[in-house]
Amino acid sequence: MGFIGWIIFGGLAGWITTLLRKDRKGGLLRNIIVGIIGANVGGFLFEQLGFAGVTGFNIWSMFVAVVGAMILLTIVNALTK
Numbered sequence: 802m803g804f805i806g807w808i809i810f811g812g813l814a815g816w817i818t819t820l821l822r823k824d825r826k827g828g829l830l831r832n833i834i835v836g837i838i839g840a841n842v843g844g845f846l847f848e849q850l851g852f853a854g855v856t857g858f859n860i861w862s863m864f865v866a867v868v869g870a871m872i873l874l875t876i877v878n879a880l881t882k
Contacts, residue, residue, distance in 0.1 A: 810858055811836030814866035821867070822874060835870050843869020 815832030818839065819825065827835075843865040844854030855862040 806858060807837055807840075808833055810862070810866065811840065814839055814863060814870055817863070817867050818870040818874065822871065824874065835873060836866055839868075839870025839873050840866035841869065842873050843867070845869075846872070 811833040812829060814836030815834070816836075818835060819827070819832060840855050840862070846869065847865050848854045853861065853865075855865050
């Protein structure tokens, strides 16, 4: 996946995460950053558990990225409160 693909993928994953968490803070840039970092976190964790990580622009990778973003935001919120 190229640079533009990661930006689009990260934006979608971040946006889905904010919808699931009912978290309206931030905007497009925050969604992209959270989605990209979440994809890396989720990919790492899923690979450690023996599953495939982020494999491209597909439903499984989006699921992995959203799970990673949820974990990321939970940790960030716990540290900042």
